[in-house]
Amino acid sequence: MSEHIRLTPLHDISPADATAWHQVVAASMAHDLPGVPPPGPEQIHAQLTKPALNSHRLAWLAVGADGSAIGVAGLRLFTSPGRDHLAELELLVDPAQRRLGTGSRLLSAVVAACRAEDRRSLVVEAAADSPGEAFCEKRSFRQALALDHLILRLDQLDEAAVLQVAEAEHPGYRLTGWTGTVPDGLAAAFATAKNAMNDMPVGDLDYGTVDWDADRVRAMAQVIADRGDTLLTVAAVHDDGAMAGYTEILLPRGAAARAQQYDTAVVPAHRGHGLGLWLKAAMVRRLRAEHPGVVEIETDNAEDNVHMLAVNHRLGFRSYRRTREFQLDVPAA
Structure with missing residues (x-):
């Protein structure tokens, strides 16, 4: 089914891109983190468009056969001395569209970007006992830190x-x-x-x-x-x-x-x-x-x-x- 998924690198984030991103985030959090309020559309737009400190961002939007957004990946590449080996990942897939290869396609694009940017460490957070945790464990990520919220x-x-x-x-x-x-x-x-x-x-x-x-x-x-x-x-x-x-x-x-x-x-x-x-x-x-x-x-x-x-x-x-x-x-x- 992954052949019907199209990945689009996002360069100049449009309001429509931010809206699509928010829809994926909200659907994913409602499923995986019930009770945790998702960021609002304006917060998502600001996160995607405003410069971050000592870093720059890459972003990808995954679109299904009907043209709707089904997954997102954001990669923060740190640039300050002492952290210029590091990249931080956000990867989310709409729960209704999982197990179709979207997450794997997005991760492949992210890893290729890490190599091109000479990053040796890619970190990502996932809720304990969640689909995200299982996704990481199946793809050679190792658990490095446990957090209590x-x-x-x-x-x-x-x-x-x-x-x-x-x-x-x-x-x-x-x-x-x-x-x-x-x-x-x-x-x-x-x-x-x-x-x-x-x-x-x-x-x-x-x-x-x-x-x-x-x-x-x-x-x-x-x-x-x-x-x-x-x-x-x-x-x-x-x-x-x-x-x-x-x-x-x-x-x-x-x-x-x-x-x-x-x-x-x-x-x-x-x-x-x-x-x-x-x-x-x-x-x-x-x-x-x-x-x-x-x-x-x-x-x-x-x-x-x-x-x-x-x-x-x-x-x-x-x-x-x-x-x-x-x-x-x-x-x-």
Whole structure:
């Protein structure tokens, strides 16, 4: 049946292309991830058309015999030093059109592109015990990282307990926060703190490292703003001016009820003082005050990241699904 499938590389993404892509994503997520809200059409269009930081994208649309979209593949090719060996894949097929060879055709195009771009590592995420996981296992991907996804329901929050944590004194530290781009006076300190993410658990993923500086943190915030999303940050600053840690929340464009946890990190020299819990409790308090339409926060942690899982459980996060990160070691052309 795959002879009736046509693959189209997408270069200049049209509104019709974005609509077709969204239809495949929404159908796939409804089948494989019930209860997980799919991105809206505007989010999909922004993701496909707005430049990403230190990377570029390739995209393919699979069309069936009747001309309707049945599958999509997006490939993010990282370009910064330390990650220019890496590509990240999104591959989805409409559940009604599976087992016709669409996924295999898309993956073949992706692997060929990885070879042409000299990428040795291709990573993809799939829900645990899903068709995507089975697809990866049958095609020489190896499981490299297990993730636990958690939800915090803000309408079921023990607000008194969270407020107590958020208002606890931490001698030598103060909280600050901002929306969007970091203030100039904190940019260098924030970049230094960002580098603490390089020791987060990544299992066996060949994920490389990121070297953050003030220009890069500003550029990342601009990428998010250009997509129409909102980035909130709360940070802990030491009396000596160093940024000891931070936590970030992303609010998708529109009036999304579910916020996404981005980074949370504490610089190694400042660990052991309860700053991670303090920061996250302060962010919850901020969300409740500034964005009452947000009713839940989703986060994910490596299953062996016992410290951050303990922090999240203490705040009231509860596990609700699991995913797996798979890696394909791409052979040289």
